Amino acid sequence: xxxxxxxxxxxxxxxxxxxxxxxxxxxxxxxxxxxxxxxxxxxxxxxxxxxxxxxxxxxxxxxxxxxxxxxxxxxxxxxxxxxxxxxxxxxxxxxxxxxxxxxxxxxxxxxxxxxxxxxxxxxxxxxxxxxxxxxxxxxxxxxxxxxxxxxxxxxxxxxxxxxxxxxxxxxxxxxxxxxxxxxxxxxxxxxxxxxxxxxxxxxxxxxxxxxxxxxxxxxxxxxxxxxxxxxxxxxxxxxxxxxxxxxxxxxxxxxxxxxxxxxxxxxxxxxxxxxxxxxxxxxxxxxxxxxxxxxxxxxxxxxxxxxxxxxxxxxxxxxxxxxxxxxxxxxxxxxxxx
Numbered sequence: 425x426x427x428x429x430x431x432x433x434x435x436x437x438x439x440x441x442x443x444x445x446x447x448x449x450x451x452x453x454x455x456x457x458x459x460x461x462x463x464x465x466x467x468x469x470x471x472x473x474x475x476x477x478x479x480x481x482x483x484x485x486x487x488x489x490x491x492x493x494x495x496x497x498x499x500x501x502x503x504x505x506x507x508x509x510x511x512x513x514x515x516x517x518x519x520x521x522x523x524x525x526x527x528x529x530x531x532x533x534x535x536x537x538x539x540x541x542x543x544x545x546x547x548x549x550x551x552x553x554x555x556x557x558x559x560x561x562x563x564x565x566x567x568x569x570x571x572x573x574x575x576x577x578x579x580x581x582x583x584x585x586x587x588x589x590x591x592x593x594x595x596x597x598x599x600x601x602x603x604x605x606x607x608x609x610x611x612x613x614x615x616x617x618x619x620x621x622x623x624x625x626x627x628x629x630x631x632x633x634x635x636x637x638x639x640x641x642x643x644x645x646x647x648x649x650x651x652x653x654x655x656x657x658x659x660x661x662x663x664x665x666x667x668x669x670x671x672x673x674x675x676x677x678x679x680x681x682x683x684x685x686x687x688x689x690x691x692x693x694x695x696x697x698x699x700x701x702x703x704x705x706x707x708x709x710x711x712x713x714x715x716x717x718x719x720x721x722x723x724x725x726x727x728x729x730x731x732x733x734x735x736x737x738x739x740x741x742x743x744x745x746x747x748x749x750x751x752x753x754x755x756x757x758x759x760x761x762x
Contacts, residue, residue: 447654470484539585583616705752
């Protein structure tokens with residue numbers, strides 16, 4: 425899947441941020457533009473978080489199928505899962521809201537496919553947050569028959585995960601609190617010497633961009649790192665809260681904005697030091713010096729939940745992401761376009 429430039433093989437990584445169905449649709453626009461530019465099937469690695477895991481896992485589950493992007497668009501336009509999953513979890517005495525979420529992903533997106541089914545596509549990380557260690561926890565598969573299929577993290581270790589369902593991995597990655605409870609993995613699934621079990625919540629709690637796998641140079645050997653950021657950048661509030669209760673929510677948003685900025689800086693500094701791929705990123709609120717101001721404002725105003733998007737919302741999100749993606753590649757890596 426790598427691309428050859430001046431006789432040398434170059435590997436491309438693509439990070440897909442969290443941000444609910446809004447982010448998934450934004451990433452769909454990135455996919456469509458990369459396909460138009462002849463680069464989508466050249467992506468060697470996907471690193472996905474939350475809504476990005478929905479889009480990335482669906483693409484890789486159906487890798488090479490000509491209608492995969494149209495099917496993803498239909499799903500985002502016709503399905504709403506947040507309300508039904510939450511109510512189902514409250515009503516049913518036999519399953520949690522998280523299990524209901526995984527059930528909807530199994531029914532509508534992945535069927536009973538396991539991580540092993542991703543083997544012939546690109547390498548893909550589905551990232552969650554481990555509440556036991558405070559680390560990024562990943563489900564990783566794909567990249568060919570010689571690559572390992574694992575779940576785990578750097579501190580507690582990794583274990584084989586060929587039979588683990590894709591639907592549950594994506595549910596763990598997109599279990600945004602407090603709407604969805606964490607996914608629990610006990611010793612039968614994730615044996616380790618430090619904990620009896622781990623609890624996994626939304627990957628955006630640790631890093632909503634999914635940058636870390638892009639910087640594992642000794643493992644993934646990337647030449648380029650593209651970050652599609654459809655999350656929720658912090659914006660100036662002319663009427664900031666005076667409520668003590670709301671301050672906690674805003675504090676979390678500020679912390680996430682700090683992490684977001686630091687992750688972009690990590691990419692930039694790693695490349696400058698010769699220890700990371702050439703980075704290109706674009707965020708949903710970018711307006712290209714006013715050229716895309718209307719689309720940027722509208723796209724940023726769409727809620728980051730798991731509710732079906734309107735035709736207009738889908739059109740703007742995909743168009744805006746595509747325009748930003750092409751602008752970044754043409755500016756920073758025109759050699760990818762031949």
